[in-house]
Structures are given as structure tokens and as C-alpha cells.
Amino acid sequence: MDKIKPRTLSGFMELLPAKQQQMERFFQVLRETYALYGFTPLDTPVIEAAEVLLAKGGGETEKQIYRFEKGDSDLALRFDLTVPLAKYVALNYGQLSFPFRRFQIGKVYRGERAQRGRFREFYQADIDIIGDGQLDILNEAEIPAVIYRTFTALGLRRFQIRVNNRKILNGFYAMLGLTEQSGDIMRTVDKLDKIGPDKVKAILTEDLGLSEAQAGEILAFIAIRGSNGEILEKLAAYQGKNELFDRGLEELRAVVSCLGAFGVPEDNFAVDLTIARGLDYYTGTVYETTMLDHPEIGSICSGGRYDNLAEYYTDKKLPGVGISIGVTRLFYVLEEQGLLNPNQPTAPADVLVIPMSEDFVKAVEVATALRDAGIRTQLYTEKKKFKAKIGYADKLGIPYVVFLGEDEIANNVITLKDMASGQQQTLPAADAVALLKEGLARKNAGTVILEK
Amino acid sequence: MDKIKPRTLSGFMELLPAKQQQMERFFQVLRETYALYGFTPLDTPVIEAAEVLLAKGGGETEKQIYRFEKGDSDLALRFDLTVPLAKYVALNYGQLSFPFRRFQIGKVYRGERAQRGRFREFYQADIDIIGDGQLDILNEAEIPAVIYRTFTALGLRRFQIRVNNRKILNGFYAMLGLTEQSGDIMRTVDKLDKIGPDKVKAILTEDLGLSEAQAGEILAFIAIRGSNGEILEKLAAYQGKNELFDRGLEELRAVVSCLGAFGVPEDNFAVDLTIARGLDYYTGTVYETTMLDHPEIGSICSGGRYDNLAEYYTDKKLPGVGISIGVTRLFYVLEEQGLLNPNQPTAPADVLVIPMSEDFVKAVEVATALRDAGIRTQLYTEKKKFKAKIGYADKLGIPYVVFLGEDEIANNVITLKDMASGQQQTLPAADAVALLKEGLARKNAGTVILEK
Numbered sequence: 074m075d076k077i078k079p080r081t082l083s084g085f086m087e088l089l090p091a092k093q094q095q096m097e098r099f100f101q102v103l104r105e106t107y108a109l110y111g112f113t114p115l116d117t118p119v120i121e122a123a124e125v126l127l128a129k130g131g132g133e134t135e136k137q138i139y140r141f142e143k144g145d146s147d148l149a150l151r152f153d154l155t156v157p158l159a160k161y162v163a164l165n166y167g168q169l170s171f172p173f174r175r176f177q178i179g180k181v182y183r184g185e186r187a188q189r190g191r192f193r194e195f196y197q198a199d200i201d202i203i204g205d206g207q208l209d210i211l212n213e214a215e216i217p218a219v220i221y222r223t224f225t226a227l228g229l230r231r232f233q234i235r236v237n238n239r240k241i242l243n244g245f246y247a248m249l250g251l252t253e254q255s256g257d258i259m260r261t262v263d264k265l266d267k268i269g270p271d272k273v274k275a276i277l278t279e280d281l282g283l284s285e286a287q288a289g290e291i292l293a294f295i296a297i298r299g300s301n302g303e304i305l306e307k308l309a310a311y312q313g314k315n316e317l318f319d320r321g322l323e324e325l326r327a328v329v330s331c332l333g334a335f336g337v338p339e340d341n342f343a344v345d346l347t348i349a350r351g352l353d354y355y356t357g358t359v360y361e362t363t364m365l366d367h368p369e370i371g372s373i374c375s376g377g378r379y380d381n382l383a384e385y386y387t388d389k390k391l392p393g394v395g396i397s398i399g400v401t402r403l404f405y406v407l408e409e410q411g412l413l414n415p416n417q418p419t420a421p422a423d424v425l426v427i428p429m430s431e432d433f434v435k436a437v438e439v440a441t442a443l444r445d446a447g448i449r450t451q452l453y454t455e456k457k458k459f460k461a462k463i464g465y466a467d468k469l470g471i472p473y474v475v476f477l478g479e480d481e482i483a484n485n486v487i488t489l490k491d492m493a494s495g496q497q498q499t500l501p502a503a504d505a506v507a508l509l510k511e512g513l514a515r516k517n518a519g520t521v522i523l524e525k
Numbered sequence: 526m527d528k529i530k531p532r533t534l535s536g537f538m539e540l541l542p543a544k545q546q547q548m549e550r551f552f553q554v555l556r557e558t559y560a561l562y563g564f565t566p567l568d569t570p571v572i573e574a575a576e577v578l579l580a581k582g583g584g585e586t587e588k589q590i591y592r593f594e595k596g597d598s599d600l601a602l603r604f605d606l607t608v609p610l611a612k613y614v615a616l617n618y619g620q621l622s623f624p625f626r627r628f629q630i631g632k633v634y635r636g637e638r639a640q641r642g643r644f645r646e647f648y649q650a651d652i653d654i655i656g657d658g659q660l661d662i663l664n665e666a667e668i669p670a671v672i673y674r675t676f677t678a679l680g681l682r683r684f685q686i687r688v689n690n691r692k693i694l695n696g697f698y699a700m701l702g703l704t705e706q707s708g709d710i711m712r713t714v715d716k717l718d719k720i721g722p723d724k725v726k727a728i729l730t731e732d733l734g735l736s737e738a739q740a741g742e743i744l745a746f747i748a749i750r751g752s753n754g755e756i757l758e759k760l761a762a763y764q765g766k767n768e769l770f771d772r773g774l775e776e777l778r779a780v781v782s783c784l785g786a787f788g789v790p791e792d793n794f795a796v797d798l799t800i801a802r803g804l805d806y807y808t809g810t811v812y813e814t815t816m817l818d819h820p821e822i823g824s825i826c827s828g829g830r831y832d833n834l835a836e837y838y839t840d841k842k843l844p845g846v847g848i849s850i851g852v853t854r855l856f857y858v859l860e861e862q863g864l865l866n867p868n869q870p871t872a873p874a875d876v877l878v879i880p881m882s883e884d885f886v887k888a889v890e891v892a893t894a895l896r897d898a899g900i901r902t903q904l905y906t907e908k909k910k911f912k913a914k915i916g917y918a919d920k921l922g923i924p925y926v927v928f929l930g931e932d933e934i935a936n937n938v939i940t941l942k943d944m945a946s947g948q949q950q951t952l953p954a955a956d957a958v959a960l961l962k963e964g965l966a967r968k969n970a971g972t973v974i975l976e977k
Binding site: 076077078079080081082085086087088089090093094096097108109110111112113114115116117118119120121122124125128139141142143144146148159160161163164165168169170172174175180182184193194204207208209211212215218222330331334335336383385386387388421422425433434435437438441444445447448449450451452454455456465468469 | 528529530531532533534537538539540541542545546548549560561562563564565566567568569570571572573574576577580591593594595596598600611612613615616617620621622624626627632634636645646656659660661663664667670674782783786787788835837838839840872873874877885886887889890893896897899900901902903904905906907908917920921
């Protein structure tokens with residue numbers, strides 16, 4: 074028979090089993106941490122009506138989207154989790170309680186040109202809090218706490234949550250009479266880290282037609298540095314000139330003032346006036362998160378406050394705040410950087426039970442008892458040499474092996490081998506459970522990310 | 526602005542939050558139970574090259590598949606998890622250890638005509654054990670144990686795992702000189718439950734051209750009933766006439782003999798000679814699982830042993846055994862039948878913290894402490910009347926509310942209300958943790974399925 078060459082499409086992540094186990098730990102941490110803040114899990118279809126997904130329209134999205142016909146239907150694969158959320162909330166408005174807090178971890182699709190570290194299918198892990206008409210500022214203040222706990226639970230320590238407020242920026246540009254150009258200006262300022270202040274100034278004056286004085290004011294403003302308290306103090310100097318600015322400053326103060334109570338250390342948080350987030354729909358607090366040792370990776374968790382989640386579907390005003398983690402890309406980068414913890418077991422089982430006689434019944438009973446105790450157990454009964462059986466456990470990294478020979482069966486005991494230490498002991502199966510649990514807790518300790 | 530009508534495509538399940546919480550419990554049980562047997566989680570792309578997915582070809586599949594072009598690529602959405610597994614194993618053969626045990630829970634796509642209870646996007650939850658060249662019979666014997674533990678952990682008791690062996694059937698038809706017609710015969714016999722023995726006999730003689738004697742032998746054979754021991758005994762009467770039959774009987778004996786050791790009660794297991802599974806690629810043990818009170822639903826977990834997982838991609842002989850649960854359909858049916866446990870909380874949070882004064886800092890600290898203790902906690906700071914705040918907890922079914930007024934803050938205590946009992950007590954936050962954990966364990970007790 075002619076064979077078809079098996080292959081996985083480029084731009085699609087497909088992990089080998091050990092790596093997948095690490096990815097599952099990621100998902101587990103994300104699910105658990107998001108749930109701790111009262112976010113409810115949501116699952117929406119991967120396929121939606123194209124007109125629904127593309128309600129907002131717009132260039133890049135439309136080019137990258139996977140869109141196709143099936144029968145008479147014009148369909149598309151979701152390219153983010155925000156548009157499906159907007160649809161969901163508009164559709165189910167009457168049946169939801171607001172504020173509506175949801176998390177969603179799911180695959181999204183963008184037909185970008187494939188390149189190293191870029192994925193066409195990738196997981197996003199989003200949280201959003203949606204209000205009905207209004208939403209208290211404390212929700213914005215809570216987001217850094219979620220980010221902090223999430224990355225800490227994953228094992229990351231050297232990261233910084235950078236926060237700004239779009240009202241401060243918009244108010245500031247209004248003071249300078251630059252409201253109309255503010256979008257262009259913010260997109261330029263956003264490049265500060267990459268291109269430096271001189272080039273930013275050149276673009277502002279040459280391309281956007283600002284005066285030297287205006288450009289100078291902007292550069293002075295975004296050059297404001299210091300501790301959170303110092304920055305807030307410097308911003309106070311601009312107070313009283315523009316209402317929007319004043320509201321933004323008040324919001325920023327509210328966000329900063331709760332950090333301690335939320336358990337977010339100052340080291341992991343910084344007010345940063347250069348952050349604007351490219352997207353025009355953010356209207357309040359905006360967030361970026363950078364790895365201190367890997368700024369080149371860019372933001373690993375971003376988002377912000379918006380005023381109208383679902384304006385393309387409903388007249389209801391649905392303000393919200395949300396963040397998104399690009400899990401697939403983050404996982405890829407962490408692996409590239411060697412930051413995935415190599416010490417945690419990635420085996421499919423905790424124990425491999427190897428019967429050493431023809432009578433498998435006792436081995437099956439031992440495996441059943443271990444499973445009843447919650448221990449992941451695999452029976453190995455293939456007709457192989459002893460060395461191959463042990464080699465199987467070794468290759469997979471299964472931490473414990475149980476042998477059951479005729480002696481063990483006769484004496485109603487098992488022989489338990491710790492594969493790492495090589496230590497072997499013979500004991501009743503029931504006694505092995507506590508020993509295994511203690512050993513497994515030790516081996517599984519730690520976090521999926523391990524910084525050097 | 527003109528609005529786009531928000532809608533979800535028909536045939537695509539999208540659950541409201543409370544139902545989604547129940548679905549998540551399903552997934553959690555499936556992941557945990559599959560892992561107990563040493564299956565490793567796998568995740569493959571939803572999109573594959575069409576030529577890879579359609580390597581086998583075939584009518585129904587090709588008609589139902591979502592297939593489309595993107596750039597120069599001919600792409601398709603996976604319609605099951607078996608073909609992607611075959612591709613994965615063929616592609617990564619050198620890097621896997623065999624037997625390779627994997628589970629995968631993921632969405633698959635079939636563009637069927639939409640009708641009630643039929644889904645175009647649905648979750649399958651599969652396990653497979655793949656051998657390299659050979660695979661011990663104990664793997665087949667273990668599958669009923671996985672099925673039993675899975676459904677028991679979900680809360681189902683009234684179900685039966687029905688097992689047969691294709692070698693017994695093929696051997697039997699060979700005895701009758703009906704090997705060539707065996708496929709047609711088995712497809713007919715498979716309908717026994719639906720159409721009854723008379724119609725089966727009519728099809729066998731009239732449509733398939735069997736003699737009265739042959740049809741009589743077949744009906745006598747599939748009429749073999751009794752306990753597992755009795756059936757095995759009756760089958761022994763056919764022994765010695767056909768080698769394949771004898772091998773099949775030996776395998777069936779091996780499967781039945783281990784049930785007790787695997788912890789599967791006789792009540793939940795039956796040898797059933799009418800089961801053939803429509804698919805031609807099964808070559809040994811085959812499995813179906815039916816709900817005793819809802820036979821109309823058909824099999825809720827099916828599968829079997831096959832000889833060649835990846836023959837379209839590789840010359841390697843990769844025998845395996847696997848089963849699949851159609852999670853979306855099962856969930857839909859259980860909900861329809863009112864079998865989802867209404868007693869378990871489906872709220873997004875365990876505790877709602879409501880500050881009763883303008884000072885939120887203490888409330889944030891209490892929420893942070895509860896989260897540190899692993900309690901899912903939501904802060905509620907919206908500017909609403911007290912009744913609306915309590916109504917929010919009530920509507921979402923949040924089991925506990927914490928009030929923090931000026932008195933509580935002054936005395937460094939909280940007021941904790943159990944929403945179900947209405948009981949309220951004032952105590953230090955640290956003391957509340959143990960109380961909450963105990964109460965939550967009680968409220969969360971039980972299983973996601975609750976039979977009446």
C-alpha cells in the first residue's frame with residue numbers, strides 16, 4: 074500500500090509526551106489560579122459565523138483569519154477569545170449576573186506567515202470582568218494580583234507588572250491640544266523601549282507634525298521615573314488642568330494603593346507611563362508584564378480596561394477589564410530559554426508494576442489497590458526481557474517500579490524500587506502507599522518554571 | 526451603529542456558566558481517571574493537512590469533514606482523535622516508548638445535518654494503548670477497569686460494559702464457511718437489539734443469501750446468554766474447530782478472568798456475543814457500554830482492539846486497543862434526563878467578600894488570605910444596594926458571604942454567612958478558613974452524575 078507521509082503543519086505546536094506533561098501543569102496552574110479570583114470557566118466554539126467574528130472588521134484580522142464555506146454557511150475560526158466573549162455576553166445577557174467574571178483557556182487561529190516561535194494555532198488564557206453599565210475601579214486594581222499569583226504559582230519570580238492609565242495619557246494629550254493625534258502619538262511612544270527617545274522625538278516632530286515644545290513635553294512626561302509613590306507625586310503636578318487626566322490619576326492611585334493588600338510586592342509592579350497598548354479600545358488601566366531577564370520576549374501578559382465589550386452586537390454598555398496570556402508562545406520561549414523545571418517527573422505513571430511470574434492476578438490486584446489510593450499506576454506485562462522492562466520505566470522516567478515474583482506473591486508483599494536512588498525494599502502493598510505518596514510529593518515539589 | 530445579531534452556530538454546544546462548571550467536573554474526572562492507568566495526556570492540532578487526515582479515505586468521513594484552503598494548503602479539521610494519534614505515532618515513532626499509552630480529550634468536527642442532540646463540534650475523550658509489533662492481552666483486559674472506574678467516578682452506577690471478541694465471531698463464521706460475508710452478517714447481527722431476531726434472520730437469508738441452517742446456527746450462537754462463566758462454557762462447545770475461534774476464546778477468558786482483580790463487579794460487565802462494532806478494523810476484544818435505564822441512548826463508551834493503527838502512514842505494525850467517550854453528547858443526554866447532580870455548587874466562587882464601609886483595604890486583605898488558603902474568593906465592591914449585593918451571591922449560588930463593616934474592621938474579625946442555612950457568625954478571618962474548608966468539602970461532596 075502506498076503510504077502518506079505523516080506530518081504536522083508548520084506553525085502548529087505538537088509536543089512529545091514529556092513536554093506535554095509540563096504544558097498540562099501550566100494549564101492546571103492557570104485554571105486553579107484564575108478560579109481563586111472567582112472567574113468561571115467558559116468554553117465557546119472554535120468555529121463561529123464569519124459575520125459574527127468579523128463584526129468589527131479591520132485589516133490584519135481579516136487577512137489572517139481562517140475563513141471557509143460549509144454548505145451555505147460562511148464560517149471562520151476564532152482568532153482571539155475576546156470577540157467570542159463579546160458575542161456570548163450579548164447573546165446571554167439576560168441569564169448572566171454582573172459583574173460577570175470568566176476565564177477561558179482555548180486555542181485560537183491566525184494564519185500568519187510561519188516563522189520560528191510564531192504559531193498559527195495557539196492557546197490563549199484570558200480573564201475578563203464585565204460590568205453591566207458600570208464597573209468598580211477595584212476590579213482594575215485586582216488584575217495585578219491575578220497576574221502576580223499566576224506567574225508566581227508557575228514559578229516565575231523575576232517579572233514585572235507594568236501599569237499605566239489611558240485616561241492619564243489621553244488627558245495629558247488633551248492638555249497639549251493633541252487629542253486628535255493622541256492615537257498616533259501613543260503608538261510612537263509605545264516604541265520607546267525599542268527605538269529610543271531621539272527617534273521617538275523625530276517621528277513626533279517630522280512625521281506627526283508636533284512642535285518642538287509639544288514633543289519636549291511628551292518626552293519629559295514619559296521620562297517620569299521612580300518608585301510608584303514618586304511617579305504619583307510627579308503626576309500630581311499636572312493635576313487640575315484636565316478632568317480626564319484627574320480621573321485617570323485617581324484611578325491609578327486606587328490601583329497602586331491596594332497592591333499591598335492584594336499581596337503584590339513593589340518589586341513586581343511598576344507604574345510606567347510609556348505603556349499605552351496599541352489597541353484603541355482601552356480606556357483606563359492598561360497592563361503589560363515583562364520578564365526582567367528576558368525583555369526581548371516582550372509582554373507575556375497584557376490587557377486593560379475597556380468601555381464597550383460588545384458594541385458591535387448590542388446597545389448595552391458593557392465595560393470590562395481583562396488580560397490575556399499567550400500560553401503557547403510563552404511555553405515555547407520558556408523551553409527555548411531552558412526555564413522549564415527538569416526536576417519534576419514527566420512520566421505518564423508514578424509506578425510501573427512488573428509481574429515476574431506467569432500469574433498476573435496478584436499484580437493486577439496490587440495495581441488496583443495503588444490506583445484506589447490515587448497513585449498513577451501502569452501494569453507492564455509485555456513479553457520482554459527483564460532489562461527491557463526496567464529500561465521502559467527508566468526511559469519514561471517512571472519514578473517507582475514494583476516487582477511481584479513468586480516469593481512476593483507467596484509472602485503477600487511487593488518489592489518496591491526507587492528508580493532515582495536505586496533503593497529497593499520488600500513490604501506489604503498497603504505499607505507502600507504512604508511511602509509512595511511521601512516520595513511522590515517530594516519528587517513533584519516545586520514549580521513548572523525554574524529560574525536559574 | 527448597525528448591530529450584528531450575536532448567535533452561536535447550530536450544532537455547537539455553548540453552555541451557560543453553571544452548566545459549564547458541571548462540564549469541567551466531567552473533564553477533571555476523565556483526566557484524573559485516565560491518568561491513574563498511566564495514560565499520558567496528548568494534544569494535537571485541530572487543523573491537519575487534508576491528505577493526512579483523509580489518508581484512509583472513505584465516504585461518510587469525506588462528506589462530513591470541514592475542509593478548506595488557506596493559501597496553497599489543503600486543510601481539514603480533525604473528525605476524530607484516532608487518525609491524529611496514528612499520524613503522531615508514525616511521525617514520532619523513534620521518540621516514543623511502547624506500549625505507548627495516551628489519552629486525549631479534545632474537540633472534533635463533523636459537518637453532519639444538525640438535529641437535536643447531534644453536534645458538529647464535540648469533545649471526544651479517548652484512551653489508546655499502542656504496541657510496537659505486539660501487545661499483551663492484559664491491555665485488553667484492563668480496558669473494562671478504566672471504563673468502570675471512569676463512570677463510577679462520574680457517579681454512574683447503573684451501566685454495563687459489554688464485551689465480545691472479533692476473533693470468536695470471525696472464527697465462528699469461518700466454521701460456517703461464511704468468512705466473506707462475515708462483515709455483512711455482523712452488521713446485521715449488530716441490529717439485533719433494534720430489529721429483533723426474526724428480521725435479522727430475514728435479512729440473513731433473503732438479502733445475504735444464507736441457508737436456513739446457517740442463519741439458524743448464527744441465531745443460536747448469538748442467543749447464547751447467561752453469566753460470564755456460563756457463556757464461556759457454552760462457547761467451549763465450539764472449541765477445536767477453528768484456530769482463530771480458539772484464540773479468541775482464550776483471549777476472552779483472559780479478559781474475564783482478570784475482572785475481579787481489576788475491581789470490576791460482575792454486575793457491570795457482560796460477555797455479549799451480539800456485539801461486533803461496525804468498524805472493520807477491530808480484530809480482538811470489542812467494548813460497548815450502555816446505561817441500564819437508558820438503553821435508547823446506545824453505547825456511551827465504545828472501542829476495541831485493532832492490529833494496525835497507522836498502516837496508512839508507516840510499514841511498522843502498531844497494534845492497539847482503545848476506547849472513546851463522546852463527552853458532549855453524553856453530557857447533553859445526562860442533562861436531558863435530569864441526571865446531573867443539582868446539589869453540587871456551580872458558582873464561580875466559594876466566598877463573596879462584601880465590604881460594608883468605604884475602606885476596602887481590609888476586605889482586600891481578607892480576600893487575599895482566603896485565596897492564599899485555596900478558597901475561591903470574589904470581592905464585590907460595586908456601588909449597589911445591600912439587597913443587590915446579597916442577591917448577586919444568591920443568584921450565582923455562591924455558598925458563603927463575608928461581610929466587613931466598620932465594627933468588624935475595628936475588632937479584626939469578619940462576619941461569615943452560610944447562604945444555604947442563613948446562619949451567620951462573627952469570627953477572626955483565620956478561624957473562618959477551617960470552617961469554610963469543612964463546609965465546602967461537605968457541599969462539594971458527591972459526584973457530578975446523580976442517579977435517581
